[in-house]
Amino acid sequence: MNLLRFLNSRNASAPVARERLQILLSHERSLRGQPDLLGVLREEILAVVSRHVVLDPDKVIVKMERGETVSTLEVDIELPNGVEGLREAG
Amino acid sequence: MAKVLVVTSGKGGVGKTTTTAALGASLAQSGQKVVVVDFDVGLRNLDLVMGAERRVVFDLINVVQGVAKLSQALIRDKRLDNLWLLPASQTRDKDALTDEGVGTIIEELRTKFDWIICDSPAGIERGATLAMRYADEAVIVTNPEVSSVRDSDRIIGMLDSKTVKAEKGEQVKKHILITRYDSARASRGEMLTIEDILEILATPLLGIIPESQEVLRASNVGTPVTLNSATSAPARAYNDAARRLMGETVTMQVPAERKGLMDRLLGRRAA
Numbered sequence: 001m002n003l004l005r006f007l008n009s010r011n012a013s014a015p016v017a018r019e020r021l022q023i024l025l026s027h028e029r030s031l032r033g034q035p036d037l038l039g040v041l042r043e044e045i046l047a048v049v050s051r052h053v054v055l056d057p058d059k060v061i062v063k064m065e066r067g068e069t070v071s072t073l074e075v076d077i078e079l080p081n082g083v084e085g086l087r088e089a090g
Numbered sequence: 091m092a093k094v095l096v097v098t099s100g101k102g103g104v105g106k107t108t109t110t111a112a113l114g115a116s117l118a119q120s121g122q123k124v125v126v127v128d129f130d131v132g133l134r135n136l137d138l139v140m141g142a143e144r145r146v147v148f149d150l151i152n153v154v155q156g157v158a159k160l161s162q163a164l165i166r167d168k169r170l171d172n173l174w175l176l177p178a179s180q181t182r183d184k185d186a187l188t189d190e191g192v193g194t195i196i197e198e199l200r201t202k203f204d205w206i207i208c209d210s211p212a213g214i215e216r217g218a219t220l221a222m223r224y225a226d227e228a229v230i231v232t233n234p235e236v237s238s239v240r241d242s243d244r245i246i247g248m249l250d251s252k253t254v255k256a257e258k259g260e261q262v263k264k265h266i267l268i269t270r271y272d273s274a275r276a277s278r279g280e281m282l283t284i285e286d287i288l289e290i291l292a293t294p295l296l297g298i299i300p301e302s303q304e305v306l307r308a309s310n311v312g313t314p315v316t317l318n319s320a321t322s323a324p325a326r327a328y329n330d331a332a333r334r335l336m337g338e339t340v341t342m343q344v345p346a347e348r349k350g351l352m353d354r355l356l357g358r359r360a361a
Contacts, residue, residue: 012279017236018286025243025290032247 027066045075053079092200095207095335096225096262098249100241102212104233105269108305108315110209111139112325113229115314116332118173122204125164125174129221130211131187134178140167141312142175149179154191160198169317174203187220196224214248224254227263227335229296233270234282242266242291265296267331272301273344284344297331298344299324 031037042062049055059078065071097110107130114126128136131151137143142165148158153176160176167173176199179186199206210221222228228249232242249262256262268287275281288295299305304322308315316325316332323346330340 014276014279014282014286017282018290021236021239021282021290024240028240028243029247 023066027071041073042075046077049077056080092203093205093227094196094200094225095205095227095229096210096222097207097229097231098210098218098222098245099212099231099238100214100218100245101233101238104231104238105299105305106212106231107135107139107209108309109229109231109267109269109299109328110136110207111314112316112328113332113335114173114205114207115167115170116316116329117205117207117335118167118170119316120332120336121172122336123172123202124205124207125176125199125203126207126209127176127199128178128209129187129217130178130209131183131217132179132181133211134180136209137165137175137177138312139309140175140314142167142177143312146177149177150195151179151181151186153195154187160195169313185216187216189220189223192220193224214244218245219248219252222249222253222262225249225262226255227265229265229267229331230291230293231267231269232287232291234268234272234276234284234287236282239282239287239290246291246293264293265335266291266293267296267299269299270301271298271344273346295342296334297327298342299327299331300344300346 046055046060055077061074061076063074063076065074095113097106097113099106107128110126114124118124126136126140127150128134129150130136134149137146145165148163150163152158153160153163163176165175165177167175176195196206208221208225211217222245230242230245230249232238246264249264250256253262266288268284271284272281276283284295284298300323302322302324304319304324305315308318311318315322316328319325320329327344330342333340
C-alpha cells in the first residue's frame, strides 16, 4: 500500500490544493469584516496622482500578489511626457 | 425542545437539498417530528427531491404574506407520518421573504416540530442569510474540492456573525458534512482528505457521505436516499449523521460500497 502511495505521490494534486487553500483562507479570514484594502489603496493612490496628472484609466495597471507572510501591491501608472498632461498648479 | 437546523454551503451543487431530504427522513424515521423548509425562492427543488412536486398549493411566501395559513402550506410526506415539507415559492421576487416574516414562521414551527431543517439556497444573498438567520445548528455541506472548501469557510464566517445566535453572543453549533467523498481517490492523493478539510475549516465532522450512484437514483424517483435504498452506503452514512445530530455517539467511518477485488488485494483503507 505504501509503495503504491509512493508511486502515486508524484502526481498527487491534493497536497497542492491543501496548501493553496491554507494560504488563501488565512488571508481571507484576516480581511473578514475589514474594508477591501486593495481597493482602498488603489483609489487613494490614484486620487493623489490624479491631483497632479491627467490619468488615462487604461494606462493604470494594479497588480496584487499574495504571499504567505507578505503581499505586494504594484501600481503601474503611465505618465504622459510634456506639459499637456500636467494639471495647472493651484 | 425544537431545534432549527440550516443546511448550507455557499457553493451550489454540493448536495444541500439531497442532505436536507435524507437527514429529514432519517430523523423522522427515528420518531422525531420533522419539517423541511425550502428557502430557495424562485428555484425550489426540495419538493421535487421529496417527491411532493405535484402536491404544492401554497408556499413559504404565501405564508409570510398572510395569503395562506402555515397549516395550509405544510405538506405531509406520504411515506413518513411525522415528516412535513414547507415548499419555497416559484416567484422571482426574492424580496418577498422578510427577516420578520421568516422569524414569525420559524417561531410557529418551533411549537409544532422537534426539528426544523432549513434548506439554504447557494450563494450568500438574502435567501441564504435568511435560511441561517434563526438557526441553532448548521450543517455545512462540503465537497472535497478547493472551491467548495473556500465557500464553506466563508459561510462559517457568516454563521459566526450574521445569525441571531451570533448577535446575542452565542454560537450556532456547526457541523461539517463531507459529501461525494471517494476514499480511494483521496488515498491516492488525488482528492483532499477528510483530515485536510477538517484542519482547514477547524469545525467538527458530522459525517462522510461517499460518492454513490444511489444519490442520483433516489432523486430521480423523488425519494430521500435514506428511504429509497436504506442499506446503501450513502443512506447508512446519512443515518449515522442523523443519530449524531440527536446526540448519539456513532463511530466515524466511510461506509463503503462493496469493495472491488483490486481494492481488497491492495488493502486500501478509508482515509
